Amino acid sequence: MNQPKIKHALPVKRDEDFAQWYQAVIAEAELAEESGVRGCMVIKPWGYGIWERIQKLMDARIKEAGVENCYFPLFIPLSYFAKEADHVEGFAKEMAVVTHHRLVSDPKGGLMPDPEAKLEEPLVVRPTSETVIGAAMARWVQSWRDLPLLTNQWANVVRWEMRTRMFLRTSEFLWQEGHTAHADEADAMEETLRALEMYRSFAQDVLALPVIAGPKPENERFPGAVATYSIEAMMQDGKALQAGTSHYLGTTFSQAAGIRYQDKDGQQTLCHTTSWGVSTRLIGGVIMTHGDDDGLRTPPQVAPHQIVILPMLRDNEGDEALLAYCEDLRKALAKLSVFDEKVRVLLDKRPGKATAKRWAWVKKGVPLILEIGGRDAENGQVSAVRRDRLWREDGKVNFVGQAKDDFVANAVAELESIQAALFAEAAARRDAQIERGVTDLDGLAAYFAEDRKFPGWVELGWSRPTGAALDKVVEQLKALKLTIRNTPLDAPVPSGTCPFTGEPAVETILIARAY
C-alpha cells in the first residue's frame, strides 16, 4: 500500500537538515531576515508581533510582582566596567565600542570618524546593564526603607558575536532585564527564585514550552554572579536551549557601584542584588519546539492573529455577500474572550489567490484558518483547519466543514485545546528523550555518538566537583560537544557513583548539546 504523499510547505524537512529547516521557517513565515548589517537582523511584522505578545504578557507578570519599569542608558563608560573584574572578563571579548561622536568626509572618498571628535572615555554599547543600573541604585538606595528596590527595563543589547543565528545568537537583541537590590541574601535569593518561577510558568503556560528549571554549575555562571539559575527547553533536534536566566549576584555589583543602605541599627550595609532576563531568543525556542515541515505553529497565547478568515473571492457579484458573511463571522469571533483577552481574528480581504494566502498563514502558524466560499455563506457554514492537525491521513488538508454558529460556540475551546496540545506534544517528546540509564563516560559517549541523529538529554547523578576537578569534567564534556545545563530543582537526590569522579553522586544534572 502506498502511503499518501503529503506535499509539505517548506523546501526542507526537519529530519533532512534541522539548521536549514530553521532558516526556512524564519524566511517562509516571514519572521525575520538578515539585515545586511553584520550580526543584526530585521524582525518582520509576524516575528515582531509574537515579541509584542511576549512583552505584553511578561510585562504584566513583572508588574504584578511589584517591579517597576525604568529606562537606563544605552552607553556604559569604560570605567564602569573596569570596576568589576569578573564581569568585564566575561563580556570584554564581545562588546561594541563607541570611540567618536562625529563623521567627516574621508579624503579617499566616503565618510570616516572625525579624528577631532574622539571621545575622552570610550563608551560601550550595553551588553547587559548591571554596572549602569548599579550606579543608579547607589544613588537611590539610602535606607532599609528603600528596599527591596525592584526595577526592570525592556531594551536592546549588543554582544559582538562571531557566529550568529537569527533569534538565537545575534549581535543585537531585544530583552527585558530585571535588576533588584535587597537587604540580605535571603531576600535576594527569594527574588532570584521568584523570577525563575515566573519564567518557568511563562514558558509553559504562554509559550507551551516545557522547561526544566534549576541552578547552573559554577563554570556556567553569569560573569560576576554567585549563583545562576536557568530554564532549559529541549528543541526538536534534541539540543537544549537556555530560555531564561536568573542570577543571585551577592554583593559583587554592590561593592563595585557602592550600593549601600543604612540598616535599622544605623549601620552602612552592602545590598545583595539580582538580575534576570529573557530575550527574543524565546522566539527561536518557539520555532524549534513547535515548528513542523509546513512552517511555524504559533501557540494561540502569542499568535498575533489567532484566527484568520479567508474568503474565496471570485471577483464577481457574489463577493459582496461573501464578504458580508465573513465580516459577520469576524465580529462574532472578535467578541469572544480566550486566556482573559479578546480573541484576535483577522479577515484577510487582500486580493490574491485563496490557496496562496492559505499557505502563507499556514507557514506563519495561525492556530485556526478558515476558508469561506460562496456556498458556505449561503448555507451558514464554515470550513476550518487547526494548524496543529493540518493533514488528513489521505494527504489532504484537514479542513472540516461545520455550521457557523457551532464553530463560533466552540472557537474558544478550540484555541485552548491547540495551546494545550502543543504543550502536551512537546512535553511528551521531551520526556521520551531524557535518558536516565547512563552510568559511565562510555555510556555517555555512546548516547551522543556522532552517527546518532537528534539525541536528547542525559540526566545523571554526579559528585558536584568544584575548581580543578570541575574544570576536568568540563573538558571531558567539551570533547563530546556537551555541556551541563543545570541541576533540575525537583530532581531526586541520586544514588550511585559520579561517572566523572567515581565519588558518590550527590545531585542530579542534565547534560546536553546546546544552542
Next chain:
Amino acid sequence: MNQPKIKHALPVKRDEDFAQWYQAVIAEAELAEESGVRGCMVIKPWGYGIWERIQKLMDARIKEAGVENCYFPLFIPLSYFAKEADHVEGFAKEMAVVTHHRLVSDPKGGLMPDPEAKLEEPLVVRPTSETVIGAAMARWVQSWRDLPLLTNQWANVVRWEMRTRMFLRTSEFLWQEGHTAHADEADAMEETLRALEMYRSFAQDVLALPVIAGPKPENERFPGAVATYSIEAMMQDGKALQAGTSHYLGTTFSQAAGIRYQDKDGQQTLCHTTSWGVSTRLIGGVIMTHGDDDGLRTPPQVAPHQIVILPMLRDNEGDEALLAYCEDLRKALAKLSVFDEKVRVLLDKRPGKATAKRWAWVKKGVPLILEIGGRDAENGQVSAVRRDRLWREDGKVNFVGQAKDDFVANAVAELESIQAALFAEAAARRDAQIERGVTDLDGLAAYFAEDRKFPGWVELGWSRPTGAALDKVVEQLKALKLTIRNTPLDAPVPSGTCPFTGEPAVETILIARAY
C-alpha cells in the same frame, strides 16, 4: 488685605526661573535624572510610566492605520549614510560611531578598545533609520501589489548633543519612527498628512496639548525631505516646542536605497516614501504645559495612576478597618472605565507620614488624590482633591469631603473633567499669547524685546521667499533668537505686505523662540 500665603511644593516657581523650575519638576516628580553617562538620562518609574501610556495609546492609533511594527538594526554602516548626501550633511555632526568590537587591558591601567579588533567599516548608532529601513524596503518591494508598505518601529536613537536638557534634548532618546513607501506622490503625501493629523489629535486628546499643525519652511526641513510638517505646542514660558514631525521624502531615499516597484504597465518605478516620529520629548511638553508651582499635573489619559488613595494610618488597631474600607473603595473605582479603559487606581499602603506621601503624589501630578481617615471610614466618607484645583482661596489644600458612593458615582466624570480642564487652560493661555498685530521688523523686535518676560508667538503674513532671500530672513530672525515654526494648515490667506521682503504676503507663518 493680605493675600493668603500658599506654600507651594517646589523650591522654585515658574516665574522666578523657568529652566530651574523645569529641572525641579523632573527631580521632585521623580520623572528622570542625569545618569552619569554624558547626555543620557535615566527615566524613572513615574516618567517611564507616562511613556508607556503614550506608547500604548499611540501604538493603537498606528496599528489602526494599518501600519505594522518591525524592528531594524541599531547600527548603520557608514556606506549607507554616504549614499544620501543631504541626509548625512544634516546628521553627520552628531552621531556616535562604533569603531571596535572588543576591549583589552590598557597598559596604563583600566581598559581600552582592542587595536586588533578594529571594524573594517565603522558603524553609526542610528540617529534615525531612513537609510537602514530603505535598504529593507528595497528588498521587500517588488510590485505595485506590495504598496503601500507601512512600517513603524519603537526604538532608541542617538544624536550627539553638546547641550542637553532632560526629555527635550538628550543624546539618547526613545521614539517611534514610521516609515512608509508608496506608488506615487499623492499617496505618500496623503500618508504624510494622515500621520500629522494622528499626532495633532493625539497631542490634543491624549496629552491635552493644544498644537498647531503645518508645513515647515524649507530651511527647517528634515535632512533629505521634500516637505516637513510639524505640530508646535506653546510652553508656559511662551516658547514653541516641536512635538512631532511628519516628512514627505519624495524619491530621495528610494533613489539612494533603490526602492523600486514594477507598476501595472511593467515599468520599474521609484517609490515615494515618508517618515514620521514622536519621542520622549512629548513628556517635556507635558511638563512645560501642565506643570505648576507644585509639580506636574499629569493628564488623566497618561497618568500611570489616575487616583491614589492614602489611608491615614495610625499604627493602631483602627488601621485594619481603615484599610478594609480603602480596599473596598479601590475595588469599586477599579471596576469603572474611563477613556475606554479601566480606571487606574492605587491604594498606597506604604508606611510613612500621610502628608509626606500626599505631597509626593501632588508633585507627580496624580489627577485625584484621596485621603481617608478613620472617621471617614466610619462615616462612609472620602476626602478628595483634584490636582488641577489644588488650593482654596484661603491657602489651604482644596480637599472636599463627600459620601463615598457619591465620589465613586462621579469619579469618571471628574477624570474627564480634569482632562478637559487641562486642555482648556492650555488652549486659552496659548490663544491669548499669539500676537497678530505685528506688521514690520521693528514690531517683531519689540514684541520679543529682551526685557519682556515670556512673550508668546507672532503670527504674520509673508511672501514665502526661497533660496538666498529665505536665508536672509532666517539670519534676521536668528539675530532676534527667533525661528519660523510652521505655516498653520488652517490659517487664512493673509492680506498686507511681507515684513521681510516688502512683497505681498501670500501665506501665514508662526514665529517664536523655541526649544
